Amino acid sequence: MSSEKIFSIFLIAFASISLLIVTGIVISLIVNSYPIFLMDSLSFIFKSVWNPVKEDYGILPALLGTLITSAIAISISTPLAISLAVFSTEILPMRFREFINNISDLMASLPSVIYGLWGLYVLAPILYQYVMIPLHQYLGFIPLFSTKPIPTNLFTAGVLLAIMIVPFASSVIREAYSAVPYYLKEAAYSLGMTKWEVIKTMLGYIKSAIFAGIFLALGRAMGETMAVAMVVGNTFTLPKSLFDMGYTISSLIANQFPNAEAYNHMIPALYGGAFILFIVGLTMNLAGLYWIKKVMSKG
Numbered sequence: 001m002s003s004e005k006i007f008s009i010f011l012i013a014f015a016s017i018s019l020l021i022v023t024g025i026v027i028s029l030i031v032n033s034y035p036i037f038l039m040d041s042l043s044f045i046f047k048s049v050w051n052p053v054k055e056d057y058g059i060l061p062a063l064l065g066t067l068i069t070s071a072i073a074i075s076i077s078t079p080l081a082i083s084l085a086v087f088s089t090e091i092l093p094m095r096f097r098e099f100i101n102n103i104s105d106l107m108a109s110l111p112s113v114i115y116g117l118w119g120l121y122v123l124a125p126i127l128y129q130y131v132m133i134p135l136h137q138y139l140g141f142i143p144l145f146s147t148k149p150i151p152t153n154l155f156t157a158g159v160l161l162a163i164m165i166v167p168f169a170s171s172v173i174r175e176a177y178s179a180v181p182y183y184l185k186e187a188a189y190s191l192g193m194t195k196w197e198v199i200k201t202m203l204g205y206i207k208s209a210i211f212a213g214i215f216l217a218l219g220r221a222m223g224e225t226m227a228v229a230m231v232v233g234n235t236f237t238l239p240k241s242l243f244d245m246g247y248t249i250s251s252l253i254a255n256q257f258p259n260a261e262a263y264n265h266m267i268p269a270l271y272g273g274a275f276i277l278f279i280v281g282l283t284m285n286l287a288g289l290y291w292i293k294k295v296m297s298k299g
Contacts, residue, residue: 032271057269065246072158081169108167116230165217176209215288
């Protein structure tokens with residue numbers, strides 16, 4: 001048997017194993033969450049109660065918390081990631097680029113509990129003193145800022161997530177920006193474009209990679225557990241503003257699973273929350289793929 005054929009067999013085998021693992025995870029989520037949907041049907045998604053004593057479970061506050069914190073994170077991280085990628089490949093002197101890129105990659109590899117500790121004891125007090133209090137004081141008539149803030153809430157969790165996911169999006173955008181053929185940049189300068197116009201043109205050339213980086217970062221934000229659990233407040237109530245304490249699905253699972261075996265339906269409820277998170281993440285990724293293909297077909 002030729003080495004080429006052996007290599008092909010190994011590729012097929014490893015690809016099949018990966019597919020089987022994903023399939024097994026999905027089947028496990030469906031089988032283990034089935035009892036909660038059998039008991040509550042789709043009302044499990046829309047109920048805002050988590051009462052283990054009465055075996056009454058709903059996931060709506062945690063689902064909203066996941067969507068709110070992810071929306072805050074992606075809104076803040078997108079301009080930061082693009083700026084960092086452009087700065088490190090276009091503006092920064094060559095001798096400093098490797099150092100900055102290594103720092104960015106190091107941030108991506110830090111354990112989330114480190115971000116959680118820093119977010120709880122450093123970021124949260126700073127945001128509370130210099131961002132949340134002024135926003136509530138001057139813009140409290142807007143529902144988003146109407147709640148009297150405390151340091152740990154959905155807003156703090158969203159900002160911390162934004163800091164955590166910037167390196168992921170920035171890395172994808174930076175690599176795509178660096179891979180743009182140099183003659184395109186030379187052609188742009190030869191037409192008399194300014195540096196800002198050249199950067200704008202280059203970003204337009206890699207817009208599909210920008211969207212890919214953003215959706216990769218969004219997936220990380222939606223699934224983050226430990227850091228969010230430390231700063232989100234962990235209160236199971238429907239959020240009325242960004243300054244409310246709350247839960248995300250991931251932090252709910254992390255906080256509740258130690259006691260889950262003491263109740264009949266808490267484990268299926270936690271699996272149900274995980275299954276909903278999987279569906280939301282899958283929907284977001286499919287929408288992202290569709291959007292990227294649409295952008296690429298236009299450009």
